[in-house]
Amino acid sequence: GELEADGFEFTGSLRPVAGLNFSIAFGYTDIDITEAGDDEVTAAVFPEVTGSTYLSYALQSGVLQGLTFGGGLRYVGERDGPVIDYDSYTIADLNLRYPIRDGMEISFDVLNVNDELYLENAASFANRNTGGSVLGPPRTAVLTWRARF
Numbered sequence: 001g002e003l004e005a006d007g008f009e010f011t012g013s014l015r016p017v018a019g020l021n022f023s024i025a026f027g028y029t030d031i032d033i034t035e036a037g038d039d040e041v042t043a044a045v046f047p048e049v050t051g052s053t054y055l056s057y058a059l060q061s062g063v064l065q066g067l068t069f070g071g072g073l074r075y076v077g078e079r080d081g082p083v084i085d086y087d088s089y090t091i092a093d094l095n096l097r098y099p100i101r102d103g104m105e106i107s108f109d110v111l112n113v114n115d116e117l118y119l120e121n122a123a124s125f126a127n128r129n130t131g132g133s134v135l136g137p138p139r140t141a142v143l144t145w146r147a148r149f
Contacts, residue, residue: 002035019058026051045086049077056095070095076118089118091136103148108141115139 007029014022027050056070071094079086092114097107120136 003031003033005029005031019060021056022054024051024053045079045081047077047079047088049075051075064098066099068095068097070097086119086133089116089136090114091116091118105146107144107146109144111140111142112136112138 007027009025009027011025012023016022029046029048029050031046052072052074054070054072056068058068059065071092074091074093075088077088091112094110094113095107096109097105099105115138116136117138118136119133121134
């Protein structure tokens with residue numbers, strides 16, 4: 001089969017004062033199936049609208065200089081499938097990171113703070129009226145140590 005995809009994405013960031021960062025992203029995609037396919041064709045299951053926003057602040061002085069607090073939201077719009085439709089969802093994330101020394105950093109993230117139950121990935125096989133979906137991870141804590149040698 002064939003499909004046609006059109007869309008755009010906007011990404012912007014703002015640093016109003018030292019250490020404060022704000023970013024926003026918005027995407028729009030229009031997918032049209034222009035020609036039906038063979039038996040094994042997978043229909044596109046893709047959100048029309050996506051977006052995210054993130055705010056962080058890094059301490060500029062003192063004993064904890066460089067300690068950064070951050071948080072954001074990720075949005076994925078509804079997805080129309082040939083068999084079932086998928087709901088939109090919004091996920092909240094938090095981050096704390098600290099540069100231990102030059103080339104070394106430790107961070108702690110809490111992903112999906114709101115413990116949203118959502119389908120992260122979906123595929124539908126139109127000819128068989130079946131589909132497969134991958135659930136997004138539940139609330140997850142991640143501790144990461146990064147080092148460059």
